[in-house]
Amino acid sequence: MTTAGTGQAEADRGDKGGIRTALAGLTTRGRSFLAAGVAAAVCSYVLGQSDLLRVGLLLAVLPLVCATVLYRTRYRVAGSRRLSPARLPAGSEARVHLRMDNVSRLPTGLLMLQDRVPYVLGPRPRFVLDRVEAGGRREVSYRVRSDLRGRYPLGPLQLRLTDPFGMCELTRSFSTFDTLTVIPRVEPLAPVRLSGEAKGYGEGRQRSLALAGEDDVIPRGYRYGDDLRRVHWRSTARYGELMVRREEQPQRARCTVLLDTRGIAYQGAGPDSAFEWAVSGAASVLVHMLERGFSVRLLTDTGNAVPGEGGDGFAGANQESADAAGLMMDTLAVIDHSDGAGLSRAYDVLRGGNEGLLVAFLGDLDEEQAAVLGRMRQRSPGAVAFVLDSDSWVREPSDVPGPLDGSGERLRMLREAGWTALGVPRGASVDELWRQADRERRGMAAAGGGEGP
CATH class of the missing domain: 2.60.40.10 (Immunoglobulins)
Known part of the structure; x- marks a missing residue:
């Protein structure tokens, strides 16, 4: 017998190996028949009964014949x-x-x-x-x-x-x-406007005017559908082909999702653990931002960025959103705890600035890591942090919910550094916290005399 999948898998063809394979394939019934046949043959010799020998041979030969025929049949x-x-x-x-x-x-x-x-x-x-x-x-x-x-x-x-x-x-x-x-599970999020999101045409897009004036204009080749009023005749005469003025350059707003994977920052395991909630929350934000037209990337505490193509590591405009989402979802499907103790490697990646909106999913923080996050905030125009207190996730839920133990001081430090920081209670909804972050940002803007977008 020969089996095949996408390729062809050949059966064993060695005679000695094939005989052993066929005999090893005898079922309980076949082994019982063979044992009964041998026993009958021995009894016929001892008792001198020739008829019993014929019965024994029949019992012993039948499973052997079945095994031989089955092995020799080539399907x-x-x-x-x-x-x-x-x-x-x-x-x-x-x-x-x-x-x-x-x-x-x-x-x-x-x-x-x-x-x-x-x-x-x-x-x-x-x-x-x-x-x-x-x-x-x-x-x-x-x-x-x-x-x-x-x-x-x-x-x-x-x-x-x-x-x-x-x-x-x-x-x-x-x-x-x-x-x-x-x-990971992806929860639909409300289309709120968080700080760091650009204003202009489209969702999450910016317009950066190019240089104005005939002398400073940056021309490009004519494309079908371009307005003929934008033809730059001086460049056309210079290059010998029709050139148009590049009056504006669409530039996609950026969003970095920081996922804290440190093993020391989480307790518990399983689908309802704090770490799995953080992974699911990161996946929800990534998909949401891609759908809104952002250039996004996934960053971990180890400093690894996904998709990581290009010099800045973002999923650029030349990369389809579906491909970028698939790559990041595949990464989150297998992501596990890291051995790191801090967030300094992620900070080194963010030191270049111009990172756009920063959304962080964090585990337990100490004072040093809260200070590192405060410096991260200086590199981004807007930052939102979801801090999980792993102690509250491993304890039995109480009848009356109270403040998160051990995380209040860290939340205060992050808010003083400019973060919109929220504690994540056990079993919280990502969408509800997403909406709450928008309300708190608007409240901070109103308290500071600013105006929300």
Whole structure:
């Protein structure tokens, strides 16, 4: 028998190895028949009963013949797997479609199909396929679900072939497997306007006027649809082709999402832990900002930035938002605690300035790290911090909610440094905190005599 996935997986062909494989595939029934046949043959010799010898030979030969025929029967079976979808949020279900094609000229016997699935995705699926005619196909499907984000391999697919008497069972495995990516939960956020967001046309976009005047204008080549009134005749005569004035340059507003992954900053584990909330919150903000037209990047306490293309590490205007979101979601799907003790590496990345809006999801902070965050604020026109007190996440919730223990002083330090800082209680909604951050920013602007955007 030969099995195939996207490629072809050949069965073992060595005679000695093949015989051992066939004998190893004897089922409990086959081994029982073989043992009974040997016992009958021994009894016939001891008792001198020739009829009992014939019965013993029949019992012993039947499983051997079944194993030989099953091993020598050459089926060519192709298998494929399709995930729908291949990337899904935690807590959602995906359907896995399996397809088996009999590409040989012989019909198959009874086939038992089994796919290898990690334990967190559910039980291992098994299917029984009846006789598949020559050139025929069978399609089956099953569902997988995980509350834990990550990348999970599916496969390889295993096909078990058995004889009609159930004496022997051989297993063949496909060589290919697929990967299911479980990304963090993404919560829709309200379209509020936080400081650092640009004014101008469109959502989250800026207009920077180029240089005015005929002498200082920066021309570019004519494109179909350009207004002919913008043609710059002096440059046209100079370059020998139609040139137009570049009167304005659209510039996308920027947003940096800082995710604190320090292992010492969080306690607890599991889908309801503080760290998982921070990862989900970062994913929600990233998707929200991309949808609003921002150039975004994901930054961790280790100093690593995603997507990281280009000199500034942002997802630029030449990169599709869907591709940027997919890359950052894939990163968040497998992100784990770091061994770092501080946020200095992230601060080094932000020292260049012009980083746009800074949104941080932070764990437990000490005075030193709060001071580092205060210096980060000086590099961004607007900054919002969601601080998780991990102690409150591992304790049992009380009947009367109170202030977060141990985080009040750090929140005060961040607010004095200019952050819009919020404590995150256990089980809080990302959208509600997002709205609250906007209300607090407007209150700070009103108290300071400023005017919110």
